[in-house]
Amino acid sequence: MAQPQPSPTGIIHFPDGLPGFESLRQFVLLQEEELLPIVFLVSLIEPKICLPLAPIHQIRSDYQLRLTEDDRRILGLPAEVIPGFNVLCMAVLNLGDGTQRPSANLLAPIVINPANCTAKQIIQIDSPYSTATEV
Amino acid sequence: MLVFRRQQGESFMVGDQVEVRILEISRTQVKIGVVAPREVSIYRSEISRLNRRAALGDLRKPEVKAAIAAVQKALSKNDS
Numbered sequence: 121m122a123q124p125q126p127s128p129t130g131i132i133h134f135p136d137g138l139p140g141f142e143s144l145r146q147f148v149l150l151q152e153e154e155l156l157p158i159v160f161l162v163s164l165i166e167p168k169i170c171l172p173l174a175p176i177h178q179i180r181s182d183y184q185l186r187l188t189e190d191d192r193r194i195l196g197l198p199a200e201v202i203p204g205f206n207v208l209c210m211a212v213l214n215l216g217d218g219t220q221r222p223s224a225n226l227l228a229p230i231v232i233n234p235a236n237c238t239a240k241q242i243i244q245i246d247s248p249y250s251t252a253t254e255v
Numbered sequence: 256m257l258v259f260r261r262q263q264g265e266s267f268m269v270g271d272q273v274e275v276r277i278l279e280i281s282r283t284q285v286k287i288g289v290v291a292p293r294e295v296s297i298y299r300s301e302i303s304r305l306n307r308r309a310a311l312g313d314l315r316k317p318e319v320k321a322a323i324a325a326v327q328k329a330l331s332k333n334d335s
Contacts, residue, residue, distance in 0.1 A: 136296045137296060138306060139296070139298045139302040139303040139306055140302070140303035140304065140305075140306035140307040140310075141306065141307070141310075142296070155323055155327070156327075157327070157330055158323055158326060158327065160311075160314075169310050170310060170311045170314075171306065171309050171310055171311070172309065172311060172323070174326065174330060178330045178333055179330065179333065181333065190293075212305065212306060212309045213309060213326060214305065214308055214309045215309070215311065215318075215319055215322035215323065215326070216318070216322055217318060218317075218318030218321065218322070221325070222322045222325055222326050225302075225305055225309070227302075228298075228302050228305075241298075241302065241306075243298055243299065243302060251301060251302070251305055252305075255325075255326050255329050255330070
């Protein structure tokens with residue numbers, strides 16, 4: 121694969137793991153200038169695991185992120201959360217195999233607190249968003 | 256696979272710390288509540304499946320490159 125450069129944010133820790141890759145807790149966010157705004161969440165110990173992400177508000181500008189008290193505690197976030205400011209809210213992209221259109225998982229955004237580099241994939245309970253929104 | 260029947264309002268245990276409650280049953284859906292310790296992650300199985308499917312093998316593949324370009328184009332439209 122291409123050799124994207126590590127972002128200055130360093131290692132991102134998923135204390136609850138990432139669904140589908142439960143044993144992997146540490147990732148880095150890699151970005152390559154010409155591929156922005158898509159960035160790549162890459163496992164530190166298994167670099168072959170690489171998830172493409174995009175900022176959710178560039179997919180839906182009116183996206184409403186809902187966090188529980190538990191989510192805030194795990195991520196160390198304050199009561200007021202402003203995506204793009206004190207929290208990163210990213211959608212996992214399914215780029216497909218060329219036969220279907222790329223889609224984004226808006227139901228389960230990856231929420232990253234850049235202040236402490238902690239992240240969690242947070243399922244939006246009772247939300248109108250889909251796991252496969254065409255992009 | 257263990258298979259058994261439960262009615263609305265009943266529950267069962269998985270180990271001695273995880274309780275699964277059947278909250279509501281409708282024609283095509285069941286509403287389920289899970290009581291578990293904090294360190295036990297619970298999520299719908301489709302999220303795991305989707306993450307595994309989304310994971311890329313090779314960024315240089317032509318179909319991956321094309322998909323990335325398509326998403327970039329779509330997102331730049333949303334931006335303006």
